Amino acid sequence: MPARIAPSILSADFVNLERDLAAIASADLAHVDVMDNHFVPNLTLGLPIFERIAQVSPVPIDAHLMIEDPDRWAPAFAEAGAASVTFHAEAATAPVRLARELRGRGVRAGLALRPATPVEPYLDLLPEFDMILVMTVEPGFGGQSFIEGTLPKIRRTREAVGASGQDVWIQVDGGVSRATIERAADAGADVFVAGSAVYGAENIPEEIAALRELAAAHVH
Numbered sequence: 001m002p003a004r005i006a007p008s009i010l011s012a013d014f015v016n017l018e019r020d021l022a023a024i025a026s027a028d029l030a031h032v033d034v035m036d037n038h039f040v041p042n043l044t045l046g047l048p049i050f051e052r053i054a055q056v057s058p059v060p061i062d063a064h065l066m067i068e069d070p071d072r073w074a075p076a077f078a079e080a081g082a083a084s085v086t087f088h089a090e091a092a093t094a095p096v097r098l099a100r101e102l103r104g105r106g107v108r109a110g111l112a113l114r115p116a117t118p119v120e121p122y123l124d125l126l127p128e129f130d131m132i133l134v135m136t137v138e139p140g141f142g143g144q145s146f147i148e149g150t151l152p153k154i155r156r157t158r159e160a161v162g163a164s165g166q167d168v169w170i171q172v173d174g175g176v177s178r179a180t181i182e183r184a185a186d187a188g189a190d191v192f193v194a195g196s197a198v199y200g201a202e203n204i205p206e207e208i209a210a211l212r213e214l215a216a217a218h219v220h
């Protein structure tokens with residue numbers, strides 16, 4: 001299985017987004033964090049900026065919506081040019097209906113879980129989703145440290161995906177770096193979001209390649 005690297009532009013320079021998107025042209029996806037200051041105590045960007053990012057990005061856009069009422073707002077991010085749209089289980093009223101709406105708009109549907117949210121209620125519903133995002137920090141900010149206690153959940157998710165026979169990606173987001181990516185891959189993740197590790201690096205393409213190589217040796 002390939003190891004996909006999705007740098008998070010939360011750690012990019014927001015007045016030089018086009019330059020900082022060009023810098024991650026060797027990545028698999030550009031991870032765009034949308035925060036509404038309600039679901040999480042931070043605010044990033046909305047649809048008009050998101051749409052421009054999708055127009056200039058050299059790689060497909062992976063939207064991570066940390067917002068209340070995704071049932072209402074998520075489809076617009078699909079229309080705005082995302083390749084995948086991930087919403088939070090804790091915020092969605094009808095996650096299956098929303099995932100079907102997203103797929104109906106031709107994008108991949110992702111379900112995100114905060115560190116303390118169990119994956120078990122969703123395991124029978126895996127065929128409805130293209131990706132499960134296991135948050136490895138509390139969502140809201142870049143630069144936090146990886147929560148090791150999320151590894152068993154990644155493992156259980158990988159087992160269930162394997163048993164389902166479905167092609168569901170497992171994404172990790174938060175505190176992913178050269179120091180933690182191998183453990184996440186070993187537990188079963190195959191899509192790796194990294195913000196500060198990528199944008200804080202001296203050489204961004206080299207960092208993406210190093211992360212991909214470390215992960216690929218452990219992805220199963």
Ligand code: DX5
Nearest residue numbers: 008139140142143175195196
């Ligand atoms: C946090 C965001 C992440 C964030 C990760 O809530 O969802 O995507 O950018 O940042 P790092 O990789 O610095 O932990």
Ligand code: ZN
Nearest residue numbers: 033064173193
């Ligand atoms: Zn994110």
